[in-house]
Amino acid sequence: MAQRRLLVTAALPYSNGRLHVGHIAGAYLPADIYVRYLRQRGDDVRFICGSDDNGVAITITAAKEKTTPQDVCGRYRARQEADFDGLGIRFDIYGGTHSPECVELHNRISQGFFLETHKKGLFTKKTTKQLYDAQAGKFLPDRYVQGTCPFCKHGGAYGDQCEDCGRSMDPLALIEPRSTITGSTPEVRETTHWYLRLGEFEARLKVWLESKRESSGDEPAWREATLNFALGQIKASLPERAMTRDLEWGVPVPLPDDPDAAGKVLYVWFDAPIGYVSFTARYCERADGDWKAYERWWKDPACRIIHFIGEDNTVFHALTWPAMLMAEGSFQLPSAVVVNAFLNERGPDGAMLKLSKSRMGDDSALWIEQFLKGYDPDPLRYYLTSIAPENQRGAFEMREFLARNNDELVANLGNLFNRTLTFAKKYFDNKVPEAGTLADVDHELLAALPAAFERIGHQIEHFHFKAALADLMQVARSGNQYFDAKQPWAQRKTDLAGCGTTIHVCLQMIRALTTLMAPFLPFSATKALALLNVPADGALAWDPASARLTAGHPLGEPEVLVKKLDIPE
RNA sequence: UGCGGGGUGGAGCAGUUGGCAGCUCGCGAGGCUCAUAACCUCGAGGUCGCAGGUUCGAGUCCUGCCCCCGCUACCA
Numbered sequence A: 001m002a003q004r005r006l007l008v009t010a011a012l013p014y015s016n017g018r019l020h021v022g023h024i025a026g027a028y029l030p031a032d033i034y035v036r037y038l039r040q041r042g043d044d045v046r047f048i049c050g051s052d053d054n055g056v057a058i059t060i061t062a063a064k065e066k067t068t069p070q071d072v073c074g075r076y077r078a079r080q081e082a083d084f085d086g087l088g089i090r091f092d093i094y095g096g097t098h099s100p101e102c103v104e105l106h107n108r109i110s111q112g113f114f115l116e117t118h119k120k121g122l123f124t125k126k127t128t129k130q131l132y133d134a135q136a137g138k139f140l141p142d143r144y145v146q147g148t149c150p151f152c153k154h155g156g157a158y159g160d161q162c163e164d165c166g167r168s169m170d171p172l173a174l175i176e177p178r179s180t181i182t183g184s185t186p187e188v189r190e191t192t193h194w195y196l197r198l199g200e201f202e203a204r205l206k207v208w209l210e211s212k213r214e215s216s217g218d219e220p221a222w223r224e225a226t227l228n229f230a231l232g233q234i235k236a237s238l239p240e241r242a243m244t245r246d247l248e249w250g251v252p253v254p255l256p257d258d259p260d261a262a263g264k265v266l267y268v269w270f271d272a273p274i275g276y277v278s279f280t281a282r283y284c285e286r287a288d289g290d291w292k293a294y295e296r297w298w299k300d301p302a303c304r305i306i307h308f309i310g311e312d313n314t315v316f317h318a319l320t321w322p323a324m325l326m327a328e329g330s331f332q333l334p335s336a337v338v339v340n341a342f343l344n345e346r347g348p349d350g351a352m353l354k355l356s357k358s359r360m361g362d363d364s365a366l367w368i369e370q371f372l373k374g375y376d377p378d379p380l381r382y383y384l385t386s387i388a389p390e391n392q393r394g395a396f397e398m399r400e401f402l403a404r405n406n407d408e409l410v411a412n413l414g415n416l417f418n419r420t421l422t423f424a425k426k427y428f429d430n431k432v433p434e435a436g437t438l439a440d441v442d443h444e445l446l447a448a449l450p451a452a453f454e455r456i457g458h459q460i461e462h463f464h465f466k467a468a469l470a471d472l473m474q475v476a477r478s479g480n481q482y483f484d485a486k487q488p489w490a491q492r493k494t495d496l497a498g499c500g501t502t503i504h505v506c507l508q509m510i511r512a513l514t515t516l517m518a519p520f521l522p523f524s525a526t527k528a529l530a531l532l533n534v535p536a537d538g539a540l541a542w543d544p545a546s547a548r549l550t551a552g553h554p555l556g557e558p559e560v561l562v563k564k565l566d567i568p569e
Numbered sequence B: 001u002g003c004g005g006g007g008u009g010g011a012g013c014a015g016u017u018g019g020c021a022g023c024u025c026g027c028g029a030g031g032c033u034c035a036u037a038a039c040c041u042c043g044a045g046g047u048c049g050c051a052g053g054u055u056c057g058a059g060u061c062c063u064g065c066c067c068c069c070g071c072u073a074c075c076a
Helices: A021-041 A057-063 A070-085 A102-120 A196-211 A226-237 A266-288 A291-298 A310-330 A368-374 A377-386 A398-427 A440-461 A463-484 A488-493 A494-517 A522-532
Strands: A003-010 A044-051 A093-096 A124-133 A143-150 A175-179 A188-199 A241-242 A244-246 A264-266 A305-310 A336-340 A343-346 A395-396
Touching: A003 A021, A003 A196, A003 A291, A003 A440, A021 A044, A021 A305, A021 A343, A021 A368, A021 A377, A021 A395, A021 A440, A021 A463, A044 A070, A044 A266, A057 A070, A070 A093, A070 A368, A093 A244, A102 A264, A102 A266, A102 A310, A124 A175, A124 A395, A188 A196, A188 A244, A188 A305, A188 A310, A196 A226, A196 A241, A196 A310, A196 A463, A226 A310, A226 A336, A264 A266, A266 A291, A266 A310, A291 A305, A305 A310, A310 A336, A377 A463, A395 A398, A398 A463, A398 A488, A398 A494, A398 A522, A440 A463, A463 A488, A463 A494, A488 A494, A494 A522
Parallel strands: A003 A044, A003 A305, A044 A093, A305 A336, A343 A395
Antiparallel strands: A124 A188, A143 A175, A188 A241, A244 A264
16 A cells, blocks of 8 residues: 555643543544554654643633633643653644644634635624623623523523523523622623534535445545434534634634624634644644645645544534534545544442543542553553443443453463563574474464454554454464464474474564554553564564564563553452 | 434453354363463353344344433533
C-alpha cells in the first residue's frame, strides 16, 4: 500500500479538570494506537489534540477556586498534558484554545471561519429573553438556574429540565428561579445571538452519513450506533443553534460594526472543533515555518481526516461540525468519526458507577495522575483496550485490571518472551541459533507471522482495536503452544540442531510480536527491542520482512518483559 | 410519549451477507518443567430476554411484548 496522508484528532479535553481512565479509553488511547500503527506503516500522519479552554464552565471553576480563567485552564492543561505523556499518548502538538502559544492564531482562524459563514448568510440573528444574574454580571446558561418546576412543583428543578418529573422546559417558566452561581434572583433581559440554521444541511448530511454505512476503498465504514444516532437526529430535524454567547471569556465575535456583537464570544462548541484546525496551523508554523500549510491537511482531499471522540460528542462531530464545514465551504469533511461509548466503574457489588469528579475522591486510582504513581502505563493500555467500549459501555474494575495483567499479559505474552530468551541464554550462548532444517510445524509458525501482520493491521485500519489486541494475544498463545509441542528442553538432549530450530523459530516469533505489540504496548515494545538487542531505529516498521533476526545475532540480557502485580486479598 | 443502545454458558464479551453456538478469564481433571507456580491438553457449563411468524434451516430477518441503560451535570 502506498504512503497515505492522514490527520488524526482526539477530542479536546475541557481544561477544568483532570483526566481519568474513562477519558483515555474513550478517545485518546484508540487514537494513539491508530497513529502509532500508521507511523509504523510509514504513512504521513499528524496527531492533533489540545485543551478546550473557552466557555462558561471555565469561568465558573475560576470563580469557585478564586482565581482567573487563564490560571484554571493553564493549570489543568499542563496536568492533562503530563498525564498523556505518562501514558505514552504522544501528540504532534498539544495546543490549547486559550493557551499563550495558540490563542492568537486560534482566535484569528475561528473568527475567519465565523465571518465566512456570516458572509454567506447562513446565520440568523435573533433576539430572545434570557435570565440574567445581575450580581454576577452574566447571563445564565439554563443549567445554572434552579427553581420550582412549573409542572410538578418539585423544588430542585434546573432551567432546562426537572430531575423529578423529567420534563424539559424554558428556564423562564421556572417558579422562583435562583442563580446557582450567586444564589440571587435573576432578572429577565433581552439578548441577541447568531444562530446557525442546521436544518439547511439536513439533506447533505443525510447523504454524507448514509455513504458511511459501507466502506469505500480502504476507508472503513463508520460504527453503526454512531450513524443510527446521527441519522435519527436528522429525522427528528435539526434545530437552529446559537453560535454565540454572552460571555467575556472566549473568542470575540468578529463583527466590530454591529453593536449587538459587543461583549459576546463564539459558542465554545463553535470554536472548539476549529481548535483542531488552529492547532494544526500552529504545528505547521513550528515545523514548516508556515501556518498556512495547514491547508495541506484540511483542504486537500488527498489527506484523510479522522476524529476520535467519546459518545457525548457525537452530535457535534457527526452533525454540527460537518454542517459548519459545509457552511464555511473551503474545508473537506472528515473521513471518519470514531466514537466510543462511556466507560463506567464496576463497584464491589457489581454496580455500574459513573466516572465523575463529584463521586471519585481526589486520590482515586482511576485518575491518571494517581494511577501512574502505582503502575506502569502499558498494563493500563492493555486493559483499557481489552475492555474498550467500542460497541457498548464497559466498566473498569481494579481487580480485573490486576488479574488480566497477570493472567494474560504476563502469563501469555510476557512468558513467551521470557521462556524463549532465557532458553537461548542458557543453551545457545545468548545468540540466535541457526534455523537448520525446518519441519512442517516450523514452517507453519513462521508463515503465520506475515499473516498476523496482515490481519492485525486490517483490524486496526477498521478501528477494531479490541479485536486486534485479542488477535495479537492469540498469536502469542500459538507461540506458547508451539514451544510446548516442540519440547526444546527434551530436544536439547537428543537433537541439539532441532532444538536450535525451535528456539530460532520462537525468537522470530517474539521479534515479530515486538512490532505487532508496539501500537498497543509501546513501552514494552521498546524494552523488547533491548532484550533482543535490536537497534530501535526503524525496528518497528510494520513489515514482516524487517521484523526478522539473523542467525548468530547476539541477544540482550534476559529480563522480565511484563511485571506481575500484587493482588490484594 | 419519542429517539438511540443493550439483553448470548459463573464473569466479561465476539458473532460479518441466516447454515452444526464461539473467545478470554474463572472452574474441574490430566500433562510438562524451558519459563514470572508461568505453559500445554482435555472437560463440565448456554431452551442465544419472552411469545409468535418467514424459511429446508434464525442468536442472525419480520411482528408484538418484557427488562436494563443513555438522551440532564461534573464529563470521553
